[in-house]
């Protein structure tokens with residue numbers, strides 16, 4: 143593998159500007175400022191409770207920051223709702239898997255495509271038979287209920303979903319309920335579902351949680367692969383530093399809601415603050 | 429592996445089934461006596477109520493307890509439109525009817541559609557505040573709104589005739605209207621459920637936050653489900669009013685009790701299953717009619733026991749509680765009675781046998 147390098151020439155796709163999130167008296171994220179550049183694979187590490195998941199919840203609009211600003215692709219997304227942020231091209235997975243458990247693998251992926259039809263601003267995403275998504279979105283509800291010119295789109299959606307499921311190696315579970323999948327495959331399905339929304343930026347929250355070293359290694363290769371294949375920028379949370387050392391170009395280290403270090407894996411490994419945190423506190427997986 | 433019947437065969441079987449049911453209904457209409465026929469018609473009306481509530485509660489996962497409110501809106505709206513001006517003039521004895529309502533008179537179909545539309549509009553309006561809430565709060569707020577409608581019907585005397593209710597409503601709900609509307613309801617709701625929108629609604633039920641993150645505007649989709657459900661609840665109200673021929677705003681006719689009954693139907697049939705709702709509605713109608721005897725005086729060990737009013741509601745409630753405790757998935761769970769499922773089931777039996 144080529145050693146990851148920091149390329150400052152790429153333009154930032156996500157900017158977090160002095161973002162703070164307070165839950166009552168608890169400051170879960172404190173004055174968080176960071177940039178993710180186009181095409182980068184950035185790791186966010188830190189002990190449990192550091193505020194990593196909260197950062198993702200802020201980016202995806204599940205929470206709105208008490209202070210600060212979040213800009214994605216030149217658009218201020220701070221006040222936007224989760225579905226609007228997804229429309230703009232951010233997708234994520236959850237630390238505690240949140241699949242639609244009573245629906246099949248295929249249905250889970252299909253759900254992620256639904257917004258392309260209902261969102262009138264989705265021109266960039268979908269063009270079927272030369273018709274823009276805007277025209278599809280009009281009366282989409284009536285079309286889908288009365289099945290007027292709908293089945294063609296449904297077919298298109300299904301074939302796209304199947305293709306994606308195949309790519310991720312989940313074909314044999316196509317019509318299985320999501321809850322019936324082995325743990326590791328559930329994690330993969332979450333990634334498949336996120337990819338189906340057609341993101342530019344993918345946020346992965348501890349994708350290797352609960353996996354053994356071999357599975358973790360496979361997953362990291364897998365992340366690298368989809369990054370190439372889908373031309374993604376990836377922001378990845380992990381509490382085990384060793385896992386991300388190999389694949390991330392840049393790592394942000396969080397503790398108690400604050401960024402305590404940032405840099406290439408090498409820099410992070412030698413950073414006295416990080417070392418101190420390692421020695422002074424118990425880190426899982428280290 | 430997914431086993432499927434060819435699409436054409438599926439279509440032909442469905443068509444044959446519909447024709448068969450239509451034939452059965454025709455026979456029933458010709459041969460059965462009026463008492464039994466009333467129950468047969470009621471099954472279809474309950475069916476429309478159950479399928480519409482199931483869309484809201486079972487498919488989308490909105491725990492609404494306001495169904496009777498929508499049914500009431502449909503019932504009153506349609507009845508006020510089919511009652512003749514003379515009838516309205518005569519029955520509004522406390523206060524005369526408002527002039528703009530006194531002279532409108534429409535056919536049954538228009539009245540039914542108007543009932544559905546007004547109910548849908550109402551759902552659209554109360555959906556804005558109610559759907560911002562979640563879980564128990566939503567349940568209580570929807571129950572509250574339904575009660576507000578009922579109290580309105582009780583007090584807006586010049587529109588609804590208040591506590592006296594509306595009498596002499598023409599008995600238009602014949603077997604064809606009832607089953608025709610049931611057919612339309614089932615086709616519409618099933619078609620919605622089996623579309624991209626239906627998947628989105630189920631996703632919201634499964635995990636609201638994940639659905640949002642998948643780009644689904646949860647509020648808008650819940651509102652769609654709520655409004656569609658309310659439309660058909662309004663339609664069922666119109667059918668119900670023209671089946672009862674007398675409606676009033678008491679708790680037991682178009683109040684919380686009715687919501688409770690419809691809830692029993694969909695839980696018994698299986699929350700989230702359309703075929704389950706139909707089975708639940710049929711079972712409820714038959715069981716409830718059959719239990720009517722409990723409220724008549726009867727002889728026990730040579731002793732005359734007077735009829736106890738409300739006894740069958742008590743029995744039904746006990747059955748409901750037992751179902752909730754021991755059999756939460758109901759008869760169908762979330763499965764549907766489709767030809768494909770029947771085929772798969774038969775095949776599996778064949779393989780194991």
Ligand SMILES: Nc1ncnc2c1ncn2[C@@H]1O[C@H](COP(=O)(O)OP(=O)(O)O)[C@@H](O)[C@H]1O
Pocket residue numbers: 165168170188189190191192193194195196197
């Ligand atoms: N919705 C919430 N309400 C209150 N506190 C929260 C909420 N979400 C997260 N927290 C708190 O914020 C802190 C950071 O949590 P989290 O972001 O999940 O950490 P990490 O993902 O790094 O393990 C924790 O102390 C957690 O308890």
Ligand SMILES: [Mg+2]
Pocket residue numbers: 194195196237
């Ligand atoms: Mg976390």
